[in-house]
Structures are given as structure tokens and as C-alpha cells.
Amino acid sequence: MKLKNIVKELEIKKSENNKRELKIIDETGLNLSSNDYLGIGQDKNLRVEFLKKFGDKILFSSSSSRLITGNYKEVRELEEELDKIYKKSSLVVNSGFSANKTIIQTFYNKNSLIITDRLNHASIYDGILSSGAKIVRYKHLNIKSLEESLEKYSKIYEDILVVTESVYSMDGDIAPLEKIVKLKEKYLFDLMVDEAHSYGVYGYGIAYEKKLVKDIDFLIIPLGKGGGSVGAYIICSKEHKDYLLNFGREIIYTTFLPSANILWNLYILKNMDRFKERRKKLEDLKNFTKEKIKELNINAICESQIIALIIGDNKRADVICKNLRDKNYIVYPIKSPTVPKGSERIRVGLNPNISKKDISNFLEEFKNEFNSIF
Known part of the structure; x- marks a missing residue:
């Protein structure tokens, strides 16, 4: 790509009020933008x-891939613990992005069909593009739309993968996993579920809590949110694990995570029951926040610990966020095209360290800012 074209595209981004830049975080402010939903990642004690x-x-380095010297004792202990909990085989990988992309591009090809929720993560779409599979997108969380696609294509394709997340990062809405699993009985597709925004918040994840793990072919558990860490778990069959170790390029050719991360992940996994009180406080805070939003008549989506405060315009979102940061609230705009035009927003991630008073004051400040910016 020529430099002049690079500059031109960046100028277009800037003119659309949508040019991304790295931000310097004021750590003294109230952080409402973090995905550390249980406060594990920031817990000094x-x-x-x-x-x-x-x-x-x-x-602080494994200095190798899993297939050379990266298969050290601690990671084997972690996978053994995961195997016991989920009662399937597990594979620890470097990130949720890598897990999603690798699974799709390793197991599916031009003869496959991938049916994906329209709002699935970029890593899922990257995997589909790399695989060469035909892609069909169904309406977000719409079971009828999903079944219509399955009805249409199940007679044409033998190899079908359906992909969903359990909790969606922009709206915080939750997929009807039981209904999707029920469709497997009729249409015999593979199912892949990304639990990035539910692990920790729902203990071992929504699929585990609903006893659906056995019905999911690829359960992906990224650890950078509620897990307070880095890396990801792939929960699958032994055959799928063995195949990934032999054909998964991003696993074979990647230097693996160091023991610093693996030991921390094992420590959090073994102590999951200790975080029950945090989950209870988070649930209480979520319910309080929903009531406060209703009281203030704020246009928002709030089904989970992720709260979307709808603003509806890129420029207004920038101005409101800047004014709120000046008042010591760490918030940033989510703008189109990341979200559909007209749904530009502030995305708030709740955690049990945020007090009800803090969130109440913030929502009142947001309402004042929203009403004063035209």
C-alpha cells in the first residue's frame, strides 16, 4: 500500500471523527471501561x-512453542485441572483471538459452511476468511433467523459450523444457548461458543452453569476479561485437540505463554469458589444500575455486567466522554462502524469494586452531559 494512500485513508478517518489513537489512562479516576469484571486483575492482595x-x-518466557520445550509441568497441571472441571479435553493457547481464528481455519475449508451471529467478534470473522468457507450471517441472537439458514443450507452442506458468543461485548446481551443446542438434534451441525465475557462472572462460564458443555464442540474461554489474565482455554474432544496440535498453525509456530501467566491462570481456576461474594456484589450492582437508568430515563442496554449508554452520534460521543473524563470518569466512546451508525455509545463494564454511589453519580453526570450537548 502506497504511503499517499495510507495518509489519505487516515485523513478520511479523521474527517469522520473516527481516527483511533492510543490513550493515556488517568489511574486516579473511576475506571468504568475495564473488562476486569470481578476485579481479579487489579486485586493487590x-x-x-x-x-x-x-x-x-x-x-517470564517459555522460549518455545508447546511442541518443543513449551509443554512444561505447570501447563500440564492446568490442563489436567480443566479436564476434570469440564469433563472434556482442554488446550491452553495464547489468546482468545488466536483460539477462535485457529479453530475455524484448521477444521473448516471451502467445502464448509459457517453460520455466524452477525455481531460475532472480529477474530471469528478472521478465521472464516482464512478458512475459505462459505459464510452466512444470521440476525443477532435470533433463533428463527438461525433456523431458517440451517433449513436452507443443511441439505447442501454436510460440514456446517454455527458460531455464537455467550455474552456480547457491545450490548452485553446473552445468547439463548439452550435453544441453539436444541437445534443440533435436528440439523447435526458443529457448535462453537466464545465465553470471553462470561467466564468468571458466571463461574466457569454460562455453558458450564447450564450443563451444556457436552453439547458444544468448541468451547472457547478467553481469560483477559473476568479471568483477570491473558491466554485462552479451548475445551473440545481429544481428537480435536490432537488435530490442533498437528495442524493448528498458530499453535505449532507460536512461542507459548510463560509460567508466570500459566500459574496465575491455574491459581484463579482453583480458587473460583472464593469469588462467589464478588459475583453476588456484581449482580446486585447490575440490578441497581438498571433501576437507576430507568429512573433517569436513559437510553441504554443493560442485560449483564456490560452497560451500553446510547448516544447516537460519533462527535457527540467524543465530546461527552471528554467532559466525563474531565470529571474523573475513565470512559471512552464506542463509535460506528464498530457499532451500527446511530447506536454510538459509552460502554460501561461493572465490577464489584464500584460502589452504588459511584455509579449513581456517574449516571447523573452522564444524563446532564447528554442533555447539554446538541
């Missing part, structure tokens, strides 16, 4: 406890 127990075992 938890970190001190972890380092006291495992500090002498920590290394």
Missing part, C-alpha cells in the same frame, strides 16, 4: 498471595 506462594517458580 490476591497478587501478593499468589507471589508468596509461586514467586520462586515464575519464569
